[in-house]
């Protein structure tokens with residue numbers, strides 16, 4: 001029995017996880033990352049001592065990422081946010097309902113809205129989400145809540161737990177599952193930023209024998225009769241392998257297998273979820289008790305991540321502000337995001353040490369829509385028509401959203417390839 005040789009293309013969380021799991025499972029793994037750094041969208045930059053993730057990143061404590069990281073012996077460190085939370089409506093802050101007391105005292109809802117919301121939240125954990133795959137979140141909200149204020153609040157909670165503002169498209173199966181997970185187990189902001197996950201995965205992959213090459217762009221997958229034969233790198237080198245795991249975007253995957261109409265169609269069909277982000281490193285906070293604002297009448301988010309995790313120098317604060325974008329919102333303005341800070345932290349401008357605005361980041365490559373049929377409609381990790389070809393990412397497979405989907409798809413690819421490794425030798429992934 002010969003060791004299965006696997007090439008992983010992409011050194012973000014998905015690619016690194018696949019590499020670590022496969023190398024641990026006994027495969028001979030080489031990972032190629034085109035940029036100078038590992039991490040992809042999970043990278044963290046150090047700006048004047050402030051740790052800037054690429055937009056606000058929160059790890060779902062009840063999701064696939066935690067499960068897979070646990071299986072690799074990685075224990076993410078950080079803190080759980082929650083204190084000092086407000087709902088933002090019509091340019092004013094209101095108590096954000098987070099439990100029975102805040103629900104009853106907030107003025108962001110009418111009494112009738114509060115009662116409806118309380119009923120919905122009480123029953124939420126028991127909702128079977130699978131039958132909701134073809135129902136949009138907007139339709140679902142309309143059937144469950146008659147009060148507009150309650151619908152707007154659940155819409156805001158949906159945005160913060162899916163990053164998706166297009167409730168007309170988003171499948172209720174996905175949205176309700178994310179709400180269930182977020183409300184049951186909350187999230188973790190990570191000490192040092194998400195690069196702590198990247199570093200831990202890199203270490204696990206290297207320890208297990210995976211070879212990681214940086215500044216190594218893969219040009220194409222070399223096929224022979226619809227079967228993986230190897231990889232061609234940008235410098236023209238060809239590496240022979242038994243299987244290839246593609247861990248980039250749908251467009252990256254299609255471009256690596258030129259002429260493949262199925263992969264080209266997957267890429268064309270994938271509607272991404274995008275966000276505009278503003279990162280702020282501050283010497284201090286004008287209002288230290290105001291730590292989180294969630295837009296109820298607009299797609300706004302602001303959170304002092306350093307209040308829960310080590311992300312700023314002593315006494316300083318690291319704040320993420322975000323606008324959840326829809327396809328119609330092509331030109332978000334920095335001033336709009338700054339306006340959210342004017343409400344949460346009046347006078348903030350005098351405290352700014354470092355600032356970074358990104359008008360459009362891809363949060364996830366594929367919005368799981370009701371029209372397509374929710375999670376089951378996402379491309380499978382194994383590319384069915386090419387033996388030995390796999391893909392990994394936040395747009396792949398039937399489990400989870402965002403990074404959870406990248407981890408879950410990596411786990412599924414590793415499971416399949418390791419079964420092959422253990423089985424008598426034949427074409428990998430055939």
Ligand SMILES: Cc1cc2nc3c(=O)[nH]c(=O)nc-3n(C[C@H](O)[C@H](O)[C@H](O)COP(=O)(O)OP(=O)(O)OC[C@H]3O[C@@H](n4cnc5c(N)ncnc54)[C@H](O)[C@@H]3O)c2cc1C
Nearest residue numbers: 010012013014034040041055057058218248393394402403
């Ligand atoms: C603003 C923002 C906020 C987010 N917030 C959250 C959050 O709160 N919670 C959460 O779970 N997720 C969040 N995410 C999503 C999360 O960051 C991603 O799902 C995750 O990082 C995806 O990892 P990945 O490995 O699948 O893809 P990527 O990180 O995109 O990595 C792909 C890698 O492949 C490389 N590559 C592509 N083609 C080639 C090639 N031909 N040769 C070599 N290398 C190649 C790229 O350079 C890249 O490094 C957020 C994302 C953004 C942008």
